[in-house]
Amino acid sequence: MEDTAPVRRLPEDTIADILLRLPSKYILRSGAVCRAWRRVTTAPHFLAARARRQQPVSILAHAYLPAAPWACSDGGLSSEDTALEALPVASPEDDRRRLVRYPATIPAHCGRLLASCAGALLFKKATGLYLLCDPVARKWAELPRLPDDYCRDADPEYGFYFHQPSGEFRLLCCSLTRRIWYIVSTGAAGPRHLKANPDPDLITRFVRPLLTTAAIPVALHGNLHWPALWLCAGGETRITAFNTVSETFQQxxxxxxxxxxxVKLFEMEGLLAAADFGEEKHVDLWFLEDYTGEMWAHRHRVASPWKHGSQGRPRNHWGMQSVAVAGDDEGNVIVGNNDGLVVYSTRMRKTIRTVDSAVQGKNRVFVSMHVFKGSLLQHPCFVAPTSADFPLIHSWS
Structure with missing residues (x-):
């Protein structure tokens, strides 16, 4: 930028205040304008201020598009591509944002989205090989490849999280055949066994039921939380938590x-929350108001997003695999699936929006069960894709 440009005469605090109001991708681009702007957009106090403004929380949707013929993985033509889109909780119809697009020619088990955490998406590239994507910075990373003897189980992945003390992204896995738990991280050469291997019965009581529910854990207060899978004596339920620092399990x-x-867990305004889809006419919202004392409170009852008797309502735990729930810091909660979505305001205590057009079969857009929240934090493990090392991606538009 030329020294004579009028914007150069603005105080740095004013420039920072202006840049704070830009969408994430433009903040990242503005850092390339000049050294001064780069210094502003990478300063810790700027990133902290941006975090306080809260990036919109979104559910992810799979959109099926006409293929980009120049980018098919096999050099030929494909009739269709897959794109991941973010549907912001408050206004999913108006602000759909394209995150990443990749060829539909990639086998389903290789291009599968496994998880979303701290602004990163986790894909399964192949058996034992995982790709991480930062769609805001448009960068990729790889987790260490699993040795063949760790890949005998079809789906060993159980939890994806960002480990704050080390700055690593980590994947918690379990081998049913070896009956061990292990962690794969961006900062290690290979898998690492847990220091204190949990009770082997946990695999029978917790892991095997998860195989049929595909329940996604929620990260909060340094723990991963999985929804309850069974009723205890007296009708109580117990959720399983994994402490990412001590690497131990607890109930x-x-x-x-x-x-x-x-029941599907989610995080909202710093609280662990749960949406109960067990009733046909409504969805109950519970919040863990006292985390240490483990005290839950029933706060809201949302009208069902599905018509009475509709085939869209999940009838059992299999149907929960396509249900999405997310909350933002404005008090909005979105619940539903491909057959119905509603936005409920916990502050006004009413449904404020029924989503009809964003996710319908005719639009070739289908809800994912994953939640996404963008981040401006730059992690050293991510690199810009410059070669065929990252064939999953071929377009960002």
């Missing part, structure tokens, strides 16, 4: 529910 009280496998 916590869950929300009251007659159908624990119909």
């Amino acid at each position: 916590m009280a869950g929300p009251t529910s007659r159908t624990p496998r119909m």
Whole structure:
């Protein structure tokens, strides 16, 4: 930027205040304008201020598009591509944002989205090989490849999280055949066994039921939380938590529910929350108001996003695999699946929006069960794709 440009005469605090109001991708681009702007957009106080403004929380959707013929992985033509889009909780119809697009020619088990955490998406590239994507910075990373003897189980992945003390992205895995838990991280050469291997019965009581529910853990307060999978004595439910620092498992009280496998956990305004889809006419929202004391409170009852008797409503735990729930810091919660989505305001205590057009079969857009929140933090493990090392991606538009 020329020294005579009028914007150069603005105080740095004013420039920072202006840049704070830009969308994430433009903040990253503005850092390339000049050294001064680069210094502003990478300063810790700027990143902290941006975090306080809260990036929109979104559910992810799979959109099927006409293929880009120049980028097919096999050099030929494909009739269709897959794109991941973000549907912001408050206004999913108006602000759909394209995150990443990749060829549909990639086998389903190789291009599968496994998880989303701290602004990163985790894909399964091949058996034992995983790709991480930062769609805001448009960068990629790889987790260490699993040795062949660790790949005998079809789906060893159980939890993806960002480990704050080390600055690493980590994947918690379990081998049913070896009956061991291990962690794969961006800062290690290979898998690492847990220091204190949990009770082997946990694999029977916790891991095997998860195989049929595809439940996604929620990261909060340094723990991963999985929804309750069974009723205890007296009708109580227990959720399983994994402490990412001590690397130990524990049981916590869950929300009251007659159908624990119909409950989906999510995070909202710093609280662990649960949406119970066990009833046909409504969805109950529970919040863990006292995390240490494990005290849950039933706060809201949302009208069902599906019509009475609709085939769209999940009837069992299998149907929960396509259900999405997310909350933002404005008090909005979105619940539903491909057959119905509603936005409920916890502050106004009413449904404020029914989503009809964003996710319908005719639009070739289908809801994912994953939640995405962009981040401006730059992690050293991510690199810009410059070669065929990252064939999953071929377009960002």
